Amino acid sequence: MGPDSWHWDGRVEASFGMSSSDQFDVIVVGGGVAGLAAAASLAESGAKVMLIERKPHVGGRAYSYEHPALREVVDSQHVLLGCCTNLIDFCKRAGSEDKIRWYNEQIFLEPGGRSSTISLSGMPAPLHFAPSFLTASMLGWKDKAAIARGLAEFVRGFPEEDNESVESWLKRTRQTERAVRHFWNPIVMATLNDRVAECSTRYAGKVFHELFVKSSTGGRLGIPKVPLSEFYEDGARLVELHGGKLRLRTSVEAMKQLPGGGWSVRTAEGDYTAEAVVLALPFEQIGKLLPAIQIDPDGDSSGHLALANLRSQTERFTHSPFTSVLLWYDREITDLDHAWLLDTTIEWFFHKSRIRGYAPELGSYLEVVIAGSRAQLGMSREEILSSARRELETFFPKARGATLVKSGVLKEARATFSVTPGLDQFRPQQRTELSGLFLAGDWTATGWPSTMEGGVRSGRLAAGAIVGDPQRFMAAETPASGLMRWLARSEQVGAV
Ligand SMILES: Cc1cc2nc3c(=O)[nH]c(=O)nc-3n(C[C@H](O)[C@H](O)[C@H](O)COP(=O)(O)OP(=O)(O)OC[C@H]3O[C@@H](n4cnc5c(N)ncnc54)[C@H](O)[C@@H]3O)c2cc1C
Structure with a gap:
């Protein structure tokens, strides 16, 4: 037009x-x-x-700014997913698409360093993650069976009603303690930025459906390469x-x-x-x-x-907060770009110097993030920093031998609203x-x-x-792929 x-x-x-x-x-x-x-x-x-x-x-x-004390341009980590079709389309139109680095695999680390990788296979959706899921050491067989049963509830789609909490759904579907701790909780915190008691199963179900079930592309992780x-x-x-x-x-x-x-x-x-x-x-x-x-x-x-x-x-x-701890080490402490850190307060780390393509000789610039961080709002910068460093060192022993050149703590009290x-x-x-x-x-x-x-x-x-045409500017949803072309409920596509 x-x-x-x-x-x-x-x-x-x-x-x-x-x-x-x-x-x-x-x-x-x-x-x-x-x-x-x-x-x-x-x-x-x-x-x-x-x-x-x-x-x-x-x-x-979603902003960055020059931190006066650190003399660095800083931001709190924002990621997108393959199913964010309107954001991706907006970036294409704006010419910023090339500023996103995409990842097809997710690494989950346990304290002590044991690692599980969930990655795309050649299997058709909804089985695209199945091979790596079956070999993931962070979960036992009972946990995997419970998760498979849970995900099966979202094969057709996600609930129309938003009155059940994720906490209640986890109990109702008899999820195991470790399945909750190593899978459901981290995914809900990462995507909905709040505890399972505060989030409705409609939105968590949408996340599970889009990321793990509907297509092999919806769960790809995108991270901006620039502030x-x-x-x-x-x-x-x-x-x-x-x-x-x-x-x-x-x-x-x-x-x-x-x-x-x-x-x-x-x-x-x-x-x-x-x-x-x-x-x-x-x-x-x-x-x-x-x-x-x-x-x-x-x-x-x-x-x-x-x-x-x-x-x-x-x-x-209601708001849910988010806290980021920024750390600059004098040397590279890991060759991972990002990972989930299980059984910790700091839930993920993002290796910003690697994601942004800085030379390894410049050392590691990391961000560790704490979603739904209500407890941290009342804590001092030093308390948050020392606890984050302690936890990080249990995953990356090289951090103990490295010198921390500078650090910062960013607290966003009004980061997101909770989908209660x-x-x-x-x-x-x-x-x-x-x-x-x-x-x-x-x-x-x-x-x-x-x-x-x-x-x-x-x-x-x-x-x-x-302009009197609500759908006029909307991008198409991620298409269902593989077996999901026949299994997904098509009327939920684009539901608002
Ligand atoms: C720390 C943090 C981490 C996050 N991580 C992620 C993530 O990984 N992935 C993700 O998708 N989302 C993430 N989010 C959420 C995401 O940032 C928000 O959902 C999104 O940016 C909201 O955009 P918005 O335009 O609706 O609102 P806002 O970004 O709040 O925009 C509103 C704008 O209005 C301006 N404004 C307010 N009052 C006035 C006024 N009177 N006059 C003029 N201007 C005014 C404000 O300055 C602001 O720029 C995160 C948020 C935070 C804070």
């Missing part, structure tokens, strides 16, 4: 004809992945778009390439519904107006902005009710009850947990809602 044919929700574009530099077809508030995806989709289809971001960089929570803000700069350029305007360091402080339709958005720099506004903000920021949203007093009174409903929806969400049982009914659609006001953000109704893929989906769904 070219610039001349852009229209929103059935209205002809002739109604715009805006000439002022402060007037736009769509203003997107928030330059995280959700806002970038919404702005890029709309700008690519010819809309005059303004993207407003209060920080000096785009990417939102995150650099990774997402390409997304901002994509918006600008299609005529979109980007305002960084600009915070939206208030909004007003205009009598003739459209919205005015207030920032410290001045006001901007648009026919439609997408609020691509996290739920707590929406909660803060709501009191500053003024509805047209002559308009429909249902607007106030819509805002009140939105407020009560945001109150149903029963939350789905409170995840709002991207189209609100208020004309011209749309929502995006990983927490809106996407059918995905709190992830970059969920963010991109929400932005594209919001853009689709604006």
Whole structure:
């Protein structure tokens, strides 16, 4: 669709004809992945778009920055998976696809160094991981039988209802203690960033189905090779390439519904107006902005009710934290790029110097991560650091002989929202009850947990809602492969 044919929700574009530099077809508030995806989709289809971001960089929570004390550009590890089709498509369009390093195998280490590798085989899905799973030493036969029984529940798909917790599902399906400790728990923590008691089986089931069952590509692990803000700069350029305007360091402080339709958005720099506004903000920021949203007093009174409903929806969400420990050693302490660290507080390590292709002589730059890290929020930097180092040394003895050159601890108290049982009914659609006001953000109704893929989906769904065709900007789902072409429930594909 070219610039001349852009229209929103059935209205002809002739109604715009805006000439002022402060007037736009769509203003997107928030330059995280959700806002970038919404702005890029709309700008690519010819809309005059303004993207407003209060920080000096785009990417939102997926960001990197120069740490003043460490004098290094740092970020908290973000990974993607083969099933993140919208994020991958967004990266392709933005030209950042080559900045992702892909891995087909996962290494699980036990304290003492015993290692199990789960890797792709030539077998058809859902048996693609079976050969390596059968030989994995981290699990006994009873554990493997329990896991196979558990995964069999997700061959057709995942539950439609989100009221059962993963904890309850693990008990109901009689999972063994070691299967929980060495398989289910780590996968749930890594993908949903919270404990099994706090996550619904719908989302965990989606993860198990997409990663282990549906196709041989859905579980591939992708890791950005560059710091995150650099990774997402390409997304901002994509918006600008299609005529979109980007305002960084600009915070939206208030909004007003205009009598003739459209919205005015207030920032410290001045006001901007648009026919439609997408609020691509996290739920707590929406909660803060709501009191500053003024509805047209002559308009429909249902607007106030819509805002009140939105407020009560945001109150149903809870955060789950994430802690990263960054370590720079004077020499390489392992030749692995990444691995799961079983039976520890630090659940994974990422060998960032290897992933990014730095020369081995420069030593090891590592990040060890603790998902759902509530306990660490109250701990001091030194406590977290010394415990992480102690645990790391049980896996990599070479770390004991190496000199730690510098280190940092990054705590993100509001890293993700938890997909708690029963939350789905409170995840709002991207189209609100208020004309011209749309929502995006990983927490809106996407059918995905709190992830970059969920963010991109929400932005594209919001853009689709604006043009009156919700699926218009969505990428195709990972196709079922092998035997799964006949076994998977097709109606769940793309379910939001
Ligand atoms: C430490 C950590 C690790 C993570 N690991 C992963 C991972 O491995 N894989 C994965 O897929 N996901 C991961 N996530 C989750 C992922 O980062 C988020 O799900 C995703 O980035 C959410 O994007 P968003 O655009 O919805 O929200 P955000 O990224 O929060 O974007 C919202 C933006 O709005 C801006 N903003 C807020 N208020 C205003 C205002 N008033 N005016 C203007 N701008 C405003 C903010 O500055 C921000 O840039 C992780 C998150 C964290 C924090």
